[in-house]
Structure formats: structure tokens, C-alpha cells
Amino acid sequence: MVMARNFDVIIIGAGSTGSTAAYYLAREGFRVLVVDSRGVAQGMTAYSLGLVRSYYTNEDVARMAHYSHEFFMNFGKEFGVEVFTKTGLLVISSNEANMRAVYGMLRRIGARVRLLSSDEIRDLLNAEVSGEFGIYEEDAGYADTGLYTNTVMKRAMELGAEFVLDEARVLIDGYEARGIELMRSHNVLRANYYVLATGVWTPKVLPQLSLPIRNIIERIVRVDTGRSLPNVFDYVNNFYIRPEGSSNALMGLLYPPEDVWQDPDTFNPLAPPPLEYSLDVMERAAKRFRWFEGARLMGGWQGLYDVTPDWMPIIDEPIKKLILCVGLSGHGFKLAPAFALMITEMIKYGEPRTFRNIFTMSRFREGRLIKGIEEKAAF
Numbered sequence: 513m514v515m516a517r518n519f520d521v522i523i524i525g526a527g528s529t530g531s532t533a534a535y536y537l538a539r540e541g542f543r544v545l546v547v548d549s550r551g552v553a554q555g556m557t558a559y560s561l562g563l564v565r566s567y568y569t570n571e572d573v574a575r576m577a578h579y580s581h582e583f584f585m586n587f588g589k590e591f592g593v594e595v596f597t598k599t600g601l602l603v604i605s606s607n608e609a610n611m612r613a614v615y616g617m618l619r620r621i622g623a624r625v626r627l628l629s630s631d632e633i634r635d636l637l638n639a640e641v642s643g644e645f646g647i648y649e650e651d652a653g654y655a656d657t658g659l660y661t662n663t664v665m666k667r668a669m670e671l672g673a674e675f676v677l678d679e680a681r682v683l684i685d686g687y688e689a690r691g692i693e694l695m696r697s698h699n700v701l702r703a704n705y706y707v708l709a710t711g712v713w714t715p716k717v718l719p720q721l722s723l724p725i726r727n728i729i730e731r732i733v734r735v736d737t738g739r740s741l742p743n744v745f746d747y748v749n750n751f752y753i754r755p756e757g758s759s760n761a762l763m764g765l766l767y768p769p770e771d772v773w774q775d776p777d778t779f780n781p782l783a784p785p786p787l788e789y790s791l792d793v794m795e796r797a798a799k800r801f802r803w804f805e806g807a808r809l810m811g812g813w814q815g816l817y818d819v820t821p822d823w824m825p826i827i828d829e830p831i832k833k834l835i836l837c838v839g840l841s842g843h844g845f846k847l848a849p850a851f852a853l854m855i856t857e858m859i860k861y862g863e864p865r866t867f868r869n870i871f872t873m874s875r876f877r878e879g880r881l882i883k884g885i886e887e888k889a890a891f
């Protein structure tokens with residue numbers, strides 16, 4: 513039941529984005545209501561790999577990732593609950609000049625990274641390496657996405673935020689958001705600001721804006737490797753590995769095929785990836801690790817990414833009082849604390865102060881897509 517009728521901010525969506533924003537806003541004394549039709553961490557947050565790292569090849573995004581990374585590393589101290597597992601991350605590429613440039617940028621922003629030679633990669637991974645370079649980020653790891661999201665939401669509620677299980681429709685009058693309608697309880701609620709954190713449902717929630725968001729399938733392959741590993745991003749063979757416990761790994765393609773599944777309500781996340789997809793991912797890993805031939809396929813699952821033209825988020829207020837934090841393109845979990853800070857500053861000061869907002873929608877119209885050092889999306 514909704515206790516108060518006057519809110520400063522109503523957030524739609526209680527995934528990692530909306531829940532973290534609720535915590536940040538409640539911490540600043542804002543009266544916050546979060547509405548979700550499924551519950552806390554029941555959207556794509558539930559199917560995420562939860563990789564957390566500072567490594568990005570675009571400096572603005574790397575600064576946000578680094579800030580968020582520290583939030584995850586200090587989470588236990590702040591919340592009394594450990595959600596983060598440190599594993600390290602090794603990024604492998606054959607482009608020495610780019611690796612040196614990324615390394616220099618990451619050092620400048622304070623990330624603990626080392627540049628590795630082929631020999632050092634071979635020693636670290638027991639891998640086949642020749643003429644390639646690595647960046648090793650010691651503090652990278654992964655977090656339990658469900659536990660994280662429920663913990664920040666619980667703290668937001670202890671700070672006064674309210675949560676209601678309902679489906680929301682945004683009421684827009686001309687160029688201004690005027691309220692939300694709760695479709696199940698037939699309530700209309702109003703606030704000074706509305707935040708949309710609806711992930712892959714956004715095109716359904718706001719069809720009138722024709723946002724450039726396609727929902728793309730991301731398939732996760734689960735493998736028994738029989739050994740523990742750091743996270744590995746292999747740009748030469750186009751695959752990644754994220755360890756799961758001490759003997760399993762979760763894997764996929766760094767650049768997946770862009771298979772669109774626009775309607776999340778007809779999507780089954782529990783379906784395992786097609787066999788040929790899983791074998792393709794495993795064969796790529798076997799080129800890097802000879803020992804991988806002994807790895808066993810254990811199934812997997814799939815999720816949807818809400819992807820924009822440059823595979824980077826949209827953070828904007830296209831309609832007065834309506835802030836969007838959507839189109840997160842597979843980056844959303846690890847950046848949630850930075851997004852939450854940005855949203856809070858937009859509401860408190862009228863603009864973000866800590867980070868540059870490079871995520872406004874005008875970039876698509878003006879052809880200023882966000883790039884990384886490799887000219888591709890800033891992964």
C-alpha cells in the first residue's frame with residue numbers, strides 16, 4: 513500500500529538502475545516512490561552476469577565505471593552484506609598502440625591496471641599467446657545482482673522510500689510529465705520528477721518517443737572448466753569468460769550477433785543457447801586455452817540487452833520532469849551507482865555535476881556517437 517501521496521520523485525522500474533537511484537535519492541532526503549510490476553530485481557537484472565570493472569576504452573565511461581567499482585568494493589562496509597567477488601580481469605588484444613593508450617588512460621583515472629606481455633599472459637592463464645598484449649585489472653570481479661539490488665532497495669526503504677507492486681503508465685501532457693497512472697489499483701500519483709528505469713520494456717512504456725532502442729538477445733553459455741580463472745575478454749577470438757565459483761565458467765561472445773527480440777513479455781530467459789552457439793563459443797576458447805578441450809557444456813540461459821545505436825545508455829530529460837536512464841546496452845549493472853549519482857544530481861541541481869553527461873539523445877541526431885579508443889562502441 514502506498515502510504516504518502518506527495519512524492520518528490522517516482523521511479524518506474526526496480527532493477528539495478530531504479531533501486532540504486534532510489535537509494536541515492538532517499539539518502540539525500542528526497543521522498544521517493546518506486547513502482548515495479550514484477551518486483552525487485554525481476555527484470556533483466558536477474559539474468560545479468562554482474563561483471564564489475566573499471567576497464568572501458570572511453571574515458572568518460574571509465575570514470576563512471578571506476579566510481580561504481582569502488583561502490584561495489586566498499587559495499588560490505590556500507591551495507592553489511594557482501595555481494596562482490598574479486599577475480600581480476602584480463603583483456604587480450606593484438607593492437608599494442610591501443611592497449612597502451614587504454615592503459616595510460618586507466619592509470620590516469622586511478623584504476624589499478626598492469627600492461628602484460630605475451631609471456632606474462634601465458635604464465636597467468638596457461639594460454640596460447642603470441643604477439644598479443646594484455647591489460648590486467650586486479651580488482652575486477654562480479655557481483656550477485658539479485659542480492660545487490662534487494663539490499664540497496666531495502667536500505668532505500670529504511671531511509672523512507674516506498675515501493676509498490678503495480679504497472680505504471682506515464683501521463684504526459686504536451687512536453688511535461690504530469691503523473692503516473694497505476695494500472696492495477698487505478699491510482700494517479702504525482703511527483704516533482706519521474707525517473708524511467710524500465711530497461712528492455714522502455715519501448716513499450718513510452719512508444720510515443722520512438723526511442724532508438726532494440727532489444728537484442730545475449731546468450732550465456734555455462735561450462736565446467738574444472739579450474740578457477742580470472743574474467744577474460746579475448747578481443748582476438750571474440751569471447752569472454754566469467755568464472756562461476758571455483759570450477760565453472762559463464763561465457764559468451766564479446767560482439768554477439770544482433771538478434772532482435774523486441775517484446776520482452778514473449779521472451780523466455782530460461783531457454784539455453786542453441787547448441788551450435790555454445791560450441792562456437794567453446795571452440796573460440798579452445799583456440800586460446802589448450803586445456804579447454806576437456807571443458808564440459810552445462811547449459812546456460814539468455815537475456816535481453818536494450819541496445820542503442822552506439823551501444824551506450826540514454827540519460828536524458830526529453831520531456832520536462834521525466835528523466836530516462838535506459839538503453840543500457842549490456843553495461844547497466846556495473847554502472848548503476850554512477851547512473852544513480854547522475855540522476856540525483858540532475859534532480860538536485862538541474863544537471864549532473866560529477867560526470868559529464870555524454871548520454872543525451874541529441875548525439876544520435878547530431879551524429880556524435882560515443883566511441884572508445886578502437887572506434888567501436890566503448891567496451
Ligand SMILES: Cc1cc2nc3c(=O)[nH]c(=O)nc-3n(C[C@H](O)[C@H](O)[C@H](O)COP(=O)(O)OP(=O)(O)OC[C@H]3O[C@@H](n4cnc5c(N)ncnc54)[C@H](O)[C@@H]3O)c2cc1C
Binds near residue numbers: 526528548559712816
Ligand atoms: C545476459 C545479460 C548479461 C549481462 N551482464 C552484465 C554484466 O556482466 N555487467 C553489467 O554491467 N551489465 C550486464 N548486463 C546488463 C545489465 O544487467 C542491465 O543493463 C541492468 O541490469 C538493467 O537494469 P535495469 O534496472 O535498467 O532494468 P531491469 O532489471 O530490466 O528492470 C526494469 C524493471 O522495470 C519494470 N517495468 C517495466 N515496465 C514497467 C511498468 N510499465 N510499470 C512498472 N514497472 C515496469 C520491470 O518489471 C523491471 O523490473 C547484462 C544483461 C544481460 C541480459
